[in-house]
Amino acid sequence: MGDVLAARSQMAVSLGFHILFAVVGIAMPVLMVIAEVRWRRTGDTMYLELAKRWAKGTAILFAVGAVSGTVLSFELGLLWPGFMRFAGAIIGMPFSLEGFAFFAEAIFLGVYLYGWQRISPRAHIVAGSLVAVSGAASAMFVVIANAWMNTPAGFQVQNGAPVHVDPLAAMLTPAAFPEVLHMLLAAYAATGFAVAGIHGFMLLRDHRNAFHRRALGVALIVGVPAAIAQPISGDVSARYVAHWQPPKLAAMEGQFRTESGAPLRIGGLPDVDAQRTRWAIEIPHGLSLLAFHDAHAVVRGLDAVPRRDWPPVPVVHVAFQIMVALGTYLALLGIWVAVEALRRRDLAASRWLMRAVVIASPMGFVCIEAGWTVTEVGRQPWVIYGVMRTADSVTPMPGLIVPFLVISTLYCFLGVVVVWLLYDLVMRSPITSDGDGATVPAAA
Amino acid sequence: MATVIAFVALVSLNAYVLLAGADFGGGVWDLLATGPRRAEQRALIAEAIGPIWEANHVWLILVVVLLFTCFPAVYAGLAIALHIPLTLMLIGIVLRGSAFAFRSYGSSEDAPQRRWGRLFAIASLLTPLLLGVCIGAIASGRVGSVLETLNGVGTHESFVSMYISPWLSPFTIAVGALTLCLFAFLAATYLTVEAEHAALREDFRHRALAAAIAVFVTAFLALVLARWHAPRVSAGLLASSWAPVLHVLTGIAAITAIAALWVRRWRIARIAVAAQVTLILWGWAATQAPYLVPPTLTVANAAAPSRTLALFLIVLTLGAIVLLPSITYLFRVFKSSRAHEPGASRAR
Numbered sequence: 146m147g148d149v150l151a152a153r154s155q156m157a158v159s160l161g162f163h164i165l166f167a168v169v170g171i172a173m174p175v176l177m178v179i180a181e182v183r184w185r186r187t188g189d190t191m192y193l194e195l196a197k198r199w200a201k202g203t204a205i206l207f208a209v210g211a212v213s214g215t216v217l218s219f220e221l222g223l224l225w226p227g228f229m230r231f232a233g234a235i236i237g238m239p240f241s242l243e244g245f246a247f248f249a250e251a252i253f254l255g256v257y258l259y260g261w262q263r264i265s266p267r268a269h270i271v272a273g274s275l276v277a278v279s280g281a282a283s284a285m286f287v288v289i290a291n292a293w294m295n296t297p298a299g300f301q302v303q304n305g306a307p308v309h310v311d312p313l314a315a316m317l318t319p320a321a322f323p324e325v326l327h328m329l330l331a332a333y334a335a336t337g338f339a340v341a342g343i344h345g346f347m348l349l350r351d352h353r354n355a356f357h358r359r360a361l362g363v364a365l366i367v368g369v370p371a372a373i374a375q376p377i378s379g380d381v382s383a384r385y386v387a388h389w390q391p392p393k394l395a396a397m398e399g400q401f402r403t404e405s406g407a408p409l410r411i412g413g414l415p416d417v418d419a420q421r422t423r424w425a426i427e428i429p430h431g432l433s434l435l436a437f438h439d440a441h442a443v444v445r446g447l448d449a450v451p452r453r454d455w456p457p458v459p460v461v462h463v464a465f466q467i468m469v470a471l472g473t474y475l476a477l478l479g480i481w482v483a484v485e486a487l488r489r490r491d492l493a494a495s496r497w498l499m500r501a502v503v504i505a506s507p508m509g510f511v512c513i514e515a516g517w518t519v520t521e522v523g524r525q526p527w528v529i530y531g532v533m534r535t536a537d538s539v540t541p542m543p544g545l546i547v548p549f550l551v552i553s554t555l556y557c558f559l560g561v562v563v564v565w566l567l568y569d570l571v572m573r574s575p576i577t578s579d580g581d582g583a584t585v586p587a588a589a
Numbered sequence: 590m591a592t593v594i595a596f597v598a599l600v601s602l603n604a605y606v607l608l609a610g611a612d613f614g615g616g617v618w619d620l621l622a623t624g625p626r627r628a629e630q631r632a633l634i635a636e637a638i639g640p641i642w643e644a645n646h647v648w649l650i651l652v653v654v655l656l657f658t659c660f661p662a663v664y665a666g667l668a669i670a671l672h673i674p675l676t677l678m679l680i681g682i683v684l685r686g687s688a689f690a691f692r693s694y695g696s697s698e699d700a701p702q703r704r705w706g707r708l709f710a711i712a713s714l715l716t717p718l719l720l721g722v723c724i725g726a727i728a729s730g731r732v733g734s735v736l737e738t739l740n741g742v743g744t745h746e747s748f749v750s751m752y753i754s755p756w757l758s759p760f761t762i763a764v765g766a767l768t769l770c771l772f773a774f775l776a777a778t779y780l781t782v783e784a785e786h787a788a789l790r791e792d793f794r795h796r797a798l799a800a801a802i803a804v805f806v807t808a809f810l811a812l813v814l815a816r817w818h819a820p821r822v823s824a825g826l827l828a829s830s831w832a833p834v835l836h837v838l839t840g841i842a843a844i845t846a847i848a849a850l851w852v853r854r855w856r857i858a859r860i861a862v863a864a865q866v867t868l869i870l871w872g873w874a875a876t877q878a879p880y881l882v883p884p885t886l887t888v889a890n891a892a893a894p895s896r897t898l899a900l901f902l903i904v905l906t907l908g909a910i911v912l913l914p915s916i917t918y919l920f921r922v923f924k925s926s927r928a929h930e931p932g933a934s935r936a937r
Contacts, residue, residue: 201694202694204690204693204694205690205691205694205695207643207690208643208686208687208689208690209686209687209690211643211646211686212646212682212683212685212686212687213683214650215646215649215650215679215682215683216679216682216683218650218653218654219653219668219675219676219679221657222657222664222665222667222668222669223668223672223675223676226664226665226666226668226669227665229657229661229664229665229668230661230662230664230665231661232661233657233658233660233661233664233665233893234658234659234661234893234894234897235897237654237657237658237659237661237893237897237901238658238897238900238901238904240654240657240658241654241655241658241901241904241905241908242904242908243654244647244650244651244654245904245908245911245912247647247650248644248647248650248651248908248912248915249911249912249915251643251644251646251647252644252912252915252916252918252919253915254643255639255640255641255643255644255919255923256640256918256919256922258640259639259640259923260640260922260923263922263923264922308894310893310894310896310897311896312896312897312900313900540668540669540672541669541739542669542672542751542752543748544748548672548676551676551680552676555680555683555684559683559687562687562691566691566694566695569695570695
């Protein structure tokens with residue numbers, strides 16, 4: 146493994162690990178606040194129990210998210226000093242804002258977790274809401290920085306160095322809005338369905354369990370609207386990619402040749418040497434229609450750029466197919482849930498619906514990993530699209546395979562521990578049914 | 590403008606050292622918990638750092654984003670030359686934070702509690718040591734020399750001379766040990782204020798006094814070793830015009846801290862020890878001003894374009910307006926009049 150590949154792998158592992166926890170940190174506070182508000186309104190102590198349990202889970206995940214985020218803030222320099230020396234002054238601003246948002250998140254999470262008896266109910270709910278708001282804000286700022294890497298702006302290059310730096314213009318790039326929207330919706334959909342799936346699993350055993358019924362309800366309120374809205378946001382994103390990063394779109398779709406009325410390929414595997422995508426289901430004019438809303442629009446293929454500027458096509462294509470397939474499943478499931486809920490059916494009693502929800506549990510997170518693979522691998526070989534190559538920004542230190550293996554081992558260990566702890570937390574759930582006196586364990 | 594921001598960086602680092610430093614120090618005392626009140630000591634430490642350690646930790650992030658936004662060359666340079674100790678420090682940060690969270694919110698059974706406690710404590714030891722090593726390496730001027738080599742053409746240096754010897758010397762290790770002792774001193778002194786029972790308070794009083802001696806020994810060692818390994822530090826601390834003032838002030842703070850601990854004036858001791866640590870940190874900054882990484886990168890030559898700096902100051906001001914009251918609120922909720930609320934904060 147060469148140093149550049151080792152550095153990229155380490156970055157991929159670090160980002161792929163962190164994003165799971167970051168996403169939970171964005172969405173979980175929303176669930177926990179909804180549960181607490183319901184408890185304050187109705188006096189139903191099971192909602193209190195739910196809020197406390199979710200807060201506990203959030204605390205574990207947030208802590209891992211915070212430290213793995215710290216790792217990333219260092220790794221940007223440890224692995225890519227060339228990139229940071231160039232880009233620091235340009236995109237440091239969103240990172241700084243993210244730092245402040247994260248600060249607020251950490252402060253109010255501390256207040257929320259430890260403040261149940263110390264502050265007024267209103268202050269406690271406000272603290273929880275501030276955690277949710279600052280979580281979303283910090284995600285927005287980080288994604289804005291990533292958007293700049295895809296559609297760099299706000300500077301000019303002179304003798305290899307940036308001049309006329311305008312940090313505000315660098316924040317308001319074309320990719321910023323579609324990426325932020327897509328990421329936030331993904332966070333709510335993934336977390337909502339992950340939590341719904343866990344409680345759905347328990348409801349398959351006993352659909353009258355009042356604790357899990359309430360949990361399912363809150364989780365779906367957060368997950369379903371986001372999952373239904375996500376395809377629309379996906380359309381916005383795809384059209385932006387088609388316009389601003391044609392090679393990325395071409396890799397996503399396995400489109401080797403430039404053509405008008407390009408077909409939409411579902412599935413398949415791109416063969417880079419033969420320059421064609423095999424075994425795909427082709428829908429005529431589909432891609433032109435989706436990417437440009439015009440059946441005869443010209444879609445630029447990979448042949449429009451030199452071979453050395455191609456991203457790794459099969460990885461991007463397959464990741465994109467996975468994201469779209471699972472995202473579609475979540476959106477359809479969201480519609481099914483919404484219809485059943487509007488018809489006032491008992492969701493928990495519908496075994497098929499619960500099975501579908503349980504299956505959906507990991508899907509949002511798989512989607513997020515696949516989606517980031519599309520964004521990041523699809524940008525290669527550039528670290529700053531069209532401006533700086535990834536290979537030119539790597540640290541001069543040799544032997545990067547060592548830190549890669551060390552960090553990977555560390556994260557494998559942490560991942561196993563977190564899964565085990567959450568499993569433990571879920572399995573210690575109270576067994577109660579509606580109408581039988583609702584016995585709740587005394588304290589968390 | 591760059592100078593103002595460099596001051597902000599120093600103030601943030603100062604806050605990190607005083608707040609998060611004490612959290613790391615708490616981990617040290619968790620590891621060294623002994624005697625009949627061992628369990629109570631650990632419980633007090635966990636209770637003291639539980640609500641605030643995540644927020645305290647963010648001061649470090651602030652220093653990092655500040656460096657890479659406003660002094661990108663410094664950030665990139667340090668990341669290259671200090672790759673190895675920084676990576677090790679990150680591992681310490683990751684393990685400390687996760688282990689603490691796992692212990693606090695995970696299973697309350699005995700065996701996993703002890704396991705995570707042990708990991709939390711060891712990681713708390715590792716991180717300050719490496720933080721000190723990195724600071725020592727910067728102060729010694731060796732990191733700056735590596736950067737000069739990288740910028741120069743054609744000089745092929747060995748891996749060891751580029752990536753290991755800049756940060757591994759008796760001096761840097763002494764600075765690492767000093768940092769660790771200072772953090773332990775901070776933590777023990779803060780804990781005398783937070784302890785609710787006299788016996789527990791005495792435990793931490795003894796620990797604080799022991800740490801004070803350790804600080805004195807390691808500081809002296811670092812100063813002596815600086816003669817050979819970091820002449821710039823040595824010259825600054827011994828010969829410059831401000832040196833006597835600094836030494837007198839630090840000495841007053843140190844003596845006040847020890848005397849206050851001796852006569853059990855906990856709050857005065859807390860202020861004095863914080864002042865002592867602050868003076869040591871600012872003393873280091875003074876030895877290398879105007880350099881950020883001596884002898885190459887100065888505040889002026891490493892600064893980002895003025896437009897970035899101006900925007901950063903605006904963002905910083907806005908952030909401070911929102912965050913400082915929030916932090917004050919956090920500390921007021923959890924760190925004031927603890928004694929008047931018996932049994933509170935048990936809702937975990």
